[in-house]
Amino acid sequence: VNDRVVAPFWESSYSEPSQQTFGPPAEGVLRLTTRMSPGAVVLDLGCGDGRNALALAERGFDVEALDISEAGVAKLEALAAERGLSLEARVEDVTSFRFPRAYDLIVAHGVLHLLAREQWEAVLDRMKRSTAPGGWNVVVVFTDRLPPPLDLAPHVKGAFREGELAERYRGRGWTVELDARYTLRDEHPGGVRHVHPVNEIVARRSPESVPE
Numbered sequence: 328v329n330d331r332v333v334a335p336f337w338e339s340s341y342s343e344p345s346q347q348t349f350g351p352p353a354e355g356v357l358r359l360t361t362r363m364s365p366g367a368v369v370l371d372l373g374c375g376d377g378r379n380a381l382a383l384a385e386r387g388f389d390v391e392a393l394d395i396s397e398a399g400v401a402k403l404e405a406l407a408a409e410r411g412l413s414l415e416a417r418v419e420d421v422t423s424f425r426f427p428r429a430y431d432l433i434v435a436h437g438v439l440h441l442l443a444r445e446q447w448e449a450v451l452d453r454m455k456r457s458t459a460p461g462g463w464n465v466v467v468v469f470t471d472r473l474p475p476p477l478d479l480a481p482h483v484k485g486a487f488r489e490g491e492l493a494e495r496y497r498g499r500g501w502t503v504e505l506d507a508r509y510t511l512r513d514e515h516p517g518g519v520r521h522v523h524p525v526n527e528i529v530a531r532r533s534p535e536s537v538p539e
């Protein structure tokens with residue numbers, strides 16, 4: 328029995344100087360940029376090779392981007408340098424990141440379900456506490472409505488239940504501005520085809536909430 332966990336498909340794509348692994352910047356992130364003040368402070372958790380972090384830096388925001396993948400962070404840094412963009416990218420595990428300041432936008436796109444449930448619960452709590460009053464969270468996760476694709480199964484450690492992501496933001500000083508639930512059919516570099524049950528939220532912390 329070979330029980331070695333094979334690296335997820337994105338690792339090899341991060342090592343290639345080709346296109347961005349997950350395509351163009353996410354719509355939900357781009358839409359928010361028109362509502363954010365110049366100089367807003369942004370955190371991209373599990374940034375990968377940086378499609379969202381780069382788009383945010385390009386629009387003049389103060390971007391911090393973290394990923395556990397050395398190849399991902401190296402590619403993001405190279406792309407930023409190529410485009411003359413300034414941002415802070417670091418190799419860091421989001422489960423031990425302690426959110427040293429408040430952020431106007433925190434993005435966690437496609438990363439939380441890769442953590443075990445108790446880990447993502449703690450990260451989500453820290454994200455909410457570290458969001459500035461009036462700031463946003465954009466979170467995209469896979470749910471357990473369908474089984475994960477075989478190649479990703481060992482990596483999807485904490486699939487969400489349908490609807491529970493939005494539930495965690497309702498009330499208590501947050502407004503859920505988008506609660507989208509859909510099936511994503513995508514194709515990745517190398518011809519990898521996947522079908523994912525996705526929950527996506529855009530949530531805003533009340534401007535009247537007290538900073539923590």
Ligand SMILES: C[S@@+](CC[C@H](N)C(=O)[O-])C[C@H]1O[C@@H](n2cnc3c(N)ncnc32)[C@H](O)[C@@H]1O
Nearest residue numbers: 349373374375394395396420421436437438441
């Ligand atoms: C599906 S990719 C999404 C990348 C990026 N957010 C995007 O939308 O293009 C998930 C990313 O999460 C990263 N990741 C997984 N576990 C992590 C952890 N514990 N800490 C930081 N990053 C992690 C992976 O290395 C990978 O780059």
